[in-house]
Every structure is written in C-alpha cells, then in structure tokens.
Amino acid sequence: MDTLTLVFVVLAAALLVATWQTARLGQERRDVALLAAMAGALGIGSVVSAAL
Numbered sequence: 169m170d171t172l173t174l175v176f177v178v179l180a181a182a183l184l185v186a187t188w189q190t191a192r193l194g195q196e197r198r199d200v201a202l203l204a205a206m207a208g209a210l211g212i213g214s215v216v217s218a219a220l
Contacts, residue, residue, distance in 0.1 A: 176214035183207035 187203040 170217060173214055173217040176210050176217055180207050180210035180214060183210060 183203055184207045187200060187207055190203055191200045
C-alpha cells in the first residue's frame with residue numbers, strides 16, 4: 169500500500185470518529201456536516217489513490 173493511501177485512510181478514519189463524537193454530543197448540524205464532508209473527501213481520495 170502506498171504511503172499516500174495509508175495517510176488518507178488514517179485521516180478519513182480519524183475524521184469519521186470525530187464526526188461520530190460530535191454528532192453524539194449534539195453539536196450544530198452544520199459542524200457535523202462539515203466534518204462528514206471532509207471525511208468523505210478523504211475517503212474518496214483514498215480510493216483514487218489506491219486505484220492509481
């Protein structure tokens with residue numbers, strides 16, 4: 169596995185956990201949506217990085 173792919177996967181997982189905790193604590197919906205969007209972007213980045 170390429171280093172860039174591994175970095176993207178780790179960052180996406182960390183943001184996914186942060187998103188879950190933020191939603192569980194009842195933060196504003198826009199904050200949760202922003203974290204989810206960033207986790208999704210890093211997830212897509214990992215898929216693209218793995219495909220190349």
